Amino acid sequence: MKTNRNLKxxxxxxxxxECHADAKNAFIHSKNxxxxxxxxxxxxxxxxxxxxxxxxxxxxxxxxxxxxxxxGELRFFSGWGWFQHCLLMGIDDIEIIExxxxxxxxxxxxxxxxLLSKHVFDMQKTVSLAQWVNLIEAIPSSxxxxxxxxxxxxxxxxxxxxxxxxxxxxxxxxxxxxMRPENETQSVFEQLLR
Numbered sequence: 001m002k003t004n005r006n007l008k009x010x011x012x013x014x015x016x017x018e019c020h021a022d023a024k025n026a027f028i029h030s031k032n033x034x035x036x037x038x039x040x041x042x043x044x045x046x047x048x049x050x051x052x053x054x055x056x057x058x059x060x061x062x063x064x065x066x067x068x069x070x071x072g073e074l075r076f077f078s079g080w081g082w083f084q085h086c087l088l089m090g091i092d093d094i095e096i097i098e099x100x101x102x103x104x105x106x107x108x109x110x111x112x113x114x115l116l117s118k119h120v121f122d123m124q125k126t127v128s129l130a131q132w133v134n135l136i137e138a139i140p141s142s143x144x145x146x147x148x149x150x151x152x153x154x155x156x157x158x159x160x161x162x163x164x165x166x167x168x169x170x171x172x173x174x175x176x177x178x179m180r181p182e183n184e185t186q187s188v189f190e191q192l193l194r
Contacts (some may be wrong), residue, residue: 002141003098004099004101004103005099005100006097006098006100007063007095007096007097007098007099008095008096008098009093009094009095009096010074010093010094010096011091011092011093012026012086012087012091012092012094013072013092014072015072015073016072016073016074017064017066017074017075017076017083018074018075018076018167019075019076019077019080020076020077020107020111021075021107022106022108022111023075023076023077023078023107023108023110023111024076024115025108025138025140026082026108026111026112026115026138027111028104029115029135029138030080030081030115030118032134032149033119033131033135034131040049040145043098047089049065051089052089052091053152055082055086055091056086056091056093056118057162058082058085059082059083059085059086059091059094059095060095062079062081062082062096063079063095063096063097064076064078064079064080064082064083064096065077065078065079065096065099065110065114066096066097066098066099066100066101067102067105067107068098068099068100068121074096074098076096077105077107077110077111077114078110078111078113079114080114081118088117105174107108108140108143108144109146109147110142112139112140112147114148115135116139116147119131119135128174129160129164129166129171129174129175130174130175130177130178131155131178132156132160132163132164133156133160133171133175134156136148136156136159136160137156157171157172157175
């Protein structure tokens with residue numbers, strides 16, 4: 001059976017890779033998610049050789065997923081996390097899963113599904129519940145039944161409660177406190193002193 005996709009190495013300097021139009025909203029939303037590791041600070045152009053190797057190896061096992069538009073033209077719709085670090089660090093050779101045809105591919109669904117699966121465990125604990133609500137609210141209504149199964153008909157807050165097992169009060173507290181500017185947040189110690 002012939003497959004519609006294959007794994008390959010591409011050289012960034014010899015091709016043009018951009019976000020697929022149907023994946024743009026998920027891609028843009030992903031840039032606002034705070035994770036446990038502030039990796040942009042560590043993985044930059046001034047990174048050590050060990051950092052470069054770390055990013056290269058992780059990108060190889062988490063390849064960028066693209067559709068081939070023409071020779072040297074690719075549009076990604078999933079797997080962009082490590083790709084972004086490769087761009088920051090000037091890594092030229094990356095791994096991709098290349099789809100040759102778009103038949104039967106819902107690019108928007110793949111993008112949102114990638115974003116949901118990528119951030120299940122890596123959002124910062126103190127703001128993750130609020131970020132989950134924002135992420136679920138950002139998913140197009142037409143995709144919620146497919147991505148959230150039985151949780152799609154619920155409000156974003158209720159879906160987050162079900163997915164995380166947290167109480168309604170915890171989710172509401174997280175949303176309320178996420179609206180405070182970062183310089184206004186207080187440590188537990190500061191709260192006890194009041």
